[in-house]
Amino acid sequence: MNQTQQAEAPAEGSDAIQRRQRWMHALALAETGALASAWANWTPQPEVEAIRGPEAGLVMVRSRIDAGGNKFNLGEATVVRATVRLHGAPLAADVLGTSYLLGTDLEHARLAAIFDGLLADETLRERVLAEVIAPLELEQAERDAARRADARATLVDFFTVSREHE
Amino acid sequence: MYVAVKGGEKAIANAHALLAKEGRGDAASPRVTYEQIAGQMPVLVARVMNEGSMYDRELAARAILQAQGDVLEAITLVRSYRTTLPRYGYTEPVDTAELPPQRRVSATFKDIPGGQQLGATFDYTHRLFAENGFGGPTIEDENEVEHDEEMPRVADLLGAEALMEPERPRGFEDVEPSDITREPMVFPISRAERLQALARGDEGFLLSLGYSTQRGFGRTHPFVGEVRVGEVEVDYVAPELGFAVPLGRIELTECQMVNQFTGSADTPAQFTRGYGLVFGRAERKAMSMSLVDRALRHEEFAERIVAPAQDEEFVVTHADNVEAAGFVEHLKLPHYVDFQAELGLVRRLNKEFHERADVAASAPAAEETEALA
Numbered sequence: 001m002n003q004t005q006q007a008e009a010p011a012e013g014s015d016a017i018q019r020r021q022r023w024m025h026a027l028a029l030a031e032t033g034a035l036a037s038a039w040a041n042w043t044p045q046p047e048v049e050a051i052r053g054p055e056a057g058l059v060m061v062r063s064r065i066d067a068g069g070n071k072f073n074l075g076e077a078t079v080v081r082a083t084v085r086l087h088g089a090p091l092a093a094d095v096l097g098t099s100y101l102l103g104t105d106l107e108h109a110r111l112a113a114i115f116d117g118l119l120a121d122e123t124l125r126e127r128v129l130a131e132v133i134a135p136l137e138l139e140q141a142e143r144d145a146a147r148r149a150d151a152r153a154t155l156v157d158f159f160t161v162s163r164e165h166e
Numbered sequence: 167m168y169v170a171v172k173g174g175e176k177a178i179a180n181a182h183a184l185l186a187k188e189g190r191g192d193a194a195s196p197r198v199t200y201e202q203i204a205g206q207m208p209v210l211v212a213r214v215m216n217e218g219s220m221y222d223r224e225l226a227a228r229a230i231l232q233a234q235g236d237v238l239e240a241i242t243l244v245r246s247y248r249t250t251l252p253r254y255g256y257t258e259p260v261d262t263a264e265l266p267p268q269r270r271v272s273a274t275f276k277d278i279p280g281g282q283q284l285g286a287t288f289d290y291t292h293r294l295f296a297e298n299g300f301g302g303p304t305i306e307d308e309n310e311v312e313h314d315e316e317m318p319r320v321a322d323l324l325g326a327e328a329l330m331e332p333e334r335p336r337g338f339e340d341v342e343p344s345d346i347t348r349e350p351m352v353f354p355i356s357r358a359e360r361l362q363a364l365a366r367g368d369e370g371f372l373l374s375l376g377y378s379t380q381r382g383f384g385r386t387h388p389f390v391g392e393v394r395v396g397e398v399e400v401d402y403v404a405p406e407l408g409f410a411v412p413l414g415r416i417e418l419t420e421c422q423m424v425n426q427f428t429g430s431a432d433t434p435a436q437f438t439r440g441y442g443l444v445f446g447r448a449e450r451k452a453m454s455m456s457l458v459d460r461a462l463r464h465e466e467f468a469e470r471i472v473a474p475a476q477d478e479e480f481v482v483t484h485a486d487n488v489e490a491a492g493f494v495e496h497l498k499l500p501h502y503v504d505f506q507a508e509l510g511l512v513r514r515l516n517k518e519f520h521e522r523a524d525v526a527a528s529a530p531a532a533e534e535t536e537a538l539a
Contacts, residue, residue: 017409025399025412057252059402059413060345061221062259065357066333066441067319067420071259072343072358074365074443076248077221077400079413100254100404102414104222151268153305154284158276 023119023129026136027112028101034139035111038132046088048114051096054082054106077102080109086117095120171500189234203227212419212446213237217487218244219347219366221416221445238491245488258410260398262420262443263319267396272320274389274424280317285395286447320392321422324437330424331438353479360462360482361455365444367485369451375475376457384473386460387426388440394420395447419448423456430468438467 027035039045058076065072079100087094097117099109118128190197204211204227214226218241226244233239269285272278284290296302324330343358351359364372379386397417401410423440427433440460442452461475474480484490 021409021412028412028414057254058220058248059254059400060256060347061400061416062257062343063262063418063443064259064333065361066321066422066439067262068333069335069338070341070343070358073256073345073347073362074260075216075219075221075362075445076253076347077257077413077416078225078251079254079402081254081404098404098407100402100411100413102221102400102416104225147268148266150305151266151283151285154269154286156282156284158282 020116020119023133024099024112024116026133026140027099027115029140030108030112030136032105032108032111034136035108035115035132039111039114042118044089046086046091046118048117049085049087050082050110051085052081052083054080054109054113056080056104056106078104080104080106082106082109082113084110084113084117086114086121090124091121092123093121171502185234198231200224200227200231203230209447210237212417212444212448213369213451214240214244215445216448216451217241217366217368218248220244220248223446238487242488242491255402255405257413258401258403260400260416260418262394262396262398262418263317264399265397265415266314267317267394269395270317270392272390272392274391275320275323278317278320278323280315283317287449319394319422321424321439324391324424329436331427331436333439351482353482354465355478355482357459357463360478361441361443361459363482363485364442364455364458367455367482368487368490369448369454371485371487372454372458373450375461375481376454378473379457379461379475384461384464384469384471384476386423386440386457388457388460389424390453391422391424391439392420393422393449393452395449417446419444419446419452421449421452421456423453423460425460427467438463 057079059079061074061077062071063074064070079102081098081100083096083098085094085096095117097113097115097120099112099116101109101112115128115132118124119133201224204223207227207230208223210230211223211226214229214237215221215223217237218226218229220226222244225247226240229240229243229247230237233243267283267285269287270280270283272282276282321330321333325332343362344356346355346359346362351363355363378384380388395417397415399415400413402413403409404411419442421442423442425438425440427436427438429435438460440456440458440463442455442457442459444452444455458475458481461473462478462481464471464476469476471477
């Protein structure tokens, strides 16, 4: 355990955190099936040890009054989380991977934690980013663009009709 | 007082089996799956998520199916389920203007940056039955429009002219809101607590209250400044990681109601806000919520309390349909002991009434006898 690379805790907003937030975002939005096949085809696979979960829980979603004022509690949302330790062959040292994502799909959480762990390894990171994260982000961008195009097709140009006797 | 009853196990088990049978319909037609409900009844799913106060399309769909479409039963299932899960914490406040919305319309300004975008709406449909089996029209050539145009909040346009009450009042401190699912409500409550209660409140109840304010029971002169439907990113600071973890996206409907305010001794005339925010596509609920929110802000604007929609305790305590349904529906459960006591009382009072009547009837006779004596 003492040789496990603990996720360094640099200052909020640092490059390392922003990079991790970005891949966590891609993993959270991914389809479980996409992650499952990426993991099934991943070689060589390190050993995966479950540290916590995968388990389901809730977060209370907050928003702001009038969109920008004081915070208020809107309602809860289901969340799954997992923490795994990866050790063995391809890794420079043991690593921890963690996931938190919306929904109740425990397998999604487990797979996301595994990839977060792989991404913590500096020798593997570029490969995971290129082979797993980049395609996920591309798919998400395509889904977003399609939704956006559908939405923009409903852009309307209302014109007010002037009254006759005014 | 309710006194428990025992027995009836077999009858109860059979009643549940009969319920399942009644909910199956024609055995020759295929069962509905929860995936179908989640995909094809998204508005119903949104309602159950909102009033169940838990965002999870799949669980809401399963609840609807299990409850045979009884929305309040489904909501109760969701509320019960949420109590079995641990609460990890509170998310960062979501930003409703971060992602491009699917729908965004304003009834106050025609020309707004980013334009009026109808999105998926029942507005302007003819409310006529479509041909059975008709899958609906398809989207035709998409407009030659800028896809990446910004869509600022409409309320901010008025805010820039100082004609709108600021969303952050003087001395804004960004206080931690109290959570009505964790701490008992003590009236009067904060606007944050009210909005939490309204967000999980019954759509029909809030619709009627909102309607009552329009009809003159607590007038608020509302206009829809903006209705926005779209996804937001949800971030949660996991304590062991120490930074905001992106959890994914949820769909929300937001309504910013703009209301007239003629000003007071210390405030010039300006527009004031009513706010509605709900899970999924639930525009009627968001609009009703914003009407009721504004009506309940009477104290901030020194308005007279003249209507039910302005009575915070009345509105908030009766908006929760799980509590309401529980209390109303418990009346049908066996109240035999209770009723026996009432029955005894009514019999005794009845007997006393007749005895008095008998005495009264014989009294004049007694007087007569006295007179004769």
